[in-house]
Amino acid sequence: MILMNINYLEGIFLEDENIVHMCPRCGEKNIIIYEESIECTVCQLEFEKKDIKVLEKSLILGISEKLEFIRSILGENKNG
Ligand SMILES: [Zn+2]
Numbered sequence: 067m068i069l070m071n072i073n074y075l076e077g078i079f080l081e082d083e084n085i086v087h088m089c090p091r092c093g094e095k096n097i098i099i100y101e102e103s104i105e106c107t108v109c110q111l112e113f114e115k116k117d118i119k120v121l122e123k124s125l126i127l128g129i130s131e132k133l134e135f136i137r138s139i140l141g142e143n144k145n146g
């Protein structure tokens with residue numbers, strides 16, 4: 067039997083955590099699942115699976131949000 071790689075990886079990764087199958091922000095289940103992240107079709111935010119596994123939902127930031135956060139720390143907040 068032939069399985070696609072991504073299904074195989076998800077099978078391992080998601081063993082007991084169906085939570086990765088929904089958006090941590092809005093709970094939407096219509097999400098795109100990548101190897102290491104998921105993308106919500108509603109929020110249009112991408113979240114890393116490793117974050118979803120270890121963090122409280124309220125603490126999980128989307129990848130783009132994390133980048134903004136890092137930029138603000140580095141003081142590169144340019145207005146315009
Ligand atoms: Zn969402």
